[in-house]
Amino acid sequence: MSPNLVGALLMMASMACFVVSDAVLKLTGGAVPLFQLLFLRGLISCVLILVTKGRLGALHFDIARRDWVLIMIRAVTEAMIAYFFLTALFNMPLANLTAILQCVPLTVTLASSIFLREAVGWRRMVAIAVGFVGVLMIVKPGADGFNVWSLYAVIAMLGVTFRDLITRKLSPSVPSMTVTLVTALTVLIAAGLASLTEPWVAVDPAVGLLIAASAVLVLGGYFFSIHVMRIGDVSFIAPFRYTGLVWALLLGFVFFGEWPGWMTLTGAGIVVGTGIFTLYRERKLAGG
Incomplete structure (x- = not known):
């Protein structure tokens, strides 16, 4: 297989893992309180990261102070995202939530223009505006379809945008797995403290298996997603991230x-189309 084909398959596999993980958590049906659920999944994730040290990527802590500040801001943001995302996941259709999250490439491009002073041409600005119209069609503000869970999904999407902006500011030498471990530990601690405000429940073996499966799928x-960036042409591979929406539609229905x-x-x-166009323009401009 060509590098581009391998890269496309890896991207689709990455999106499938993330969406299936969401569906698996949704299958728990609220049997475990949210903060206890986050704590247990975080615990399993941390153990898996430590056990697989060196296999998923470099892991060390010799990092500059500036990067440590950014890592901690990113980790706290991730804890906030986890709360809003999972709350929305348990209360709205999987495909709707996934579709709203597909807006992230658009919001990151817009935020990069505003806060990082990155150049964004008029074509991409128009694509962003059209993409936001698509989001409004999904959340349906002012209509019967809109509720607080749609707002939670939008907050999670904005959180992901902020997280990705912080990630862009990290030095290239910072290991991805170190960032992942610190993030998982932060979510673990935050969820553990928050779980003290609500009674814990006994975890049924079937539910425990679902939580463990979700942790494995996330990793x-x-x-x-790490390996997909090391093979093939990114401009060809990036649009395959939208296959996550196909998975969400199928799993939500089944x-x-x-x-x-x-x-x-x-x-x-509309969101997917404008996102693909935005990625295409970014890669074209980056290539000169």
Whole structure:
């Protein structure tokens, strides 16, 4: 297989792992309180990262003070994202939530222009504006389809945007796995403290298996996403991230009987289309 084909398969595998992980957590059906759930998944993730040290990527802590500050800001942001994302996940269709998250390439491009002073041409600005129209079609503000969980999804999407901006500011020498471990530990500690405010429940073996599977799938998604950046042409591979929406539609229908209405599907199509165009323009300009 060509490097581009291998890269595309790795990207699709990464997106499949992340979306299946979300679906697996949703299958727990709220049997475990949210903060206890976050704590248990975080604990398993941390153990797996330490056990697989060196296999998923370099792991060391000889990092400049500036980068440590950025890593901690990013980790705290991730804890906030986890709360809003999982709350939305348990209360709205998987495909709707995933579709809203597909807006991240657009919001990162816009935020980079505003806060990092990166040049963004008029074509990409128009694409961003059109993409936001697609998001409005998904969340349906002012209509019966809008609720607080849609707002939670949007907050999670904005959190991911801020997290990605922070990530861009990290020095290239900072190991990705170190950032992942610190993030997982921060979410673990935050969830553990928050879980003290609510009673813990006994975890059924089946639910425990789902939580463990989610942790493994998240690390699988991260593993594939690391390797996808090391092979093939990024401009060819990047659009395959939107296959996550296909997975969300299929899993939502098969396991939860969810199928979005025509307005949500149209909005998702607009978001994906404008996102692909934005990625194309960025790669074209980067290539000169």
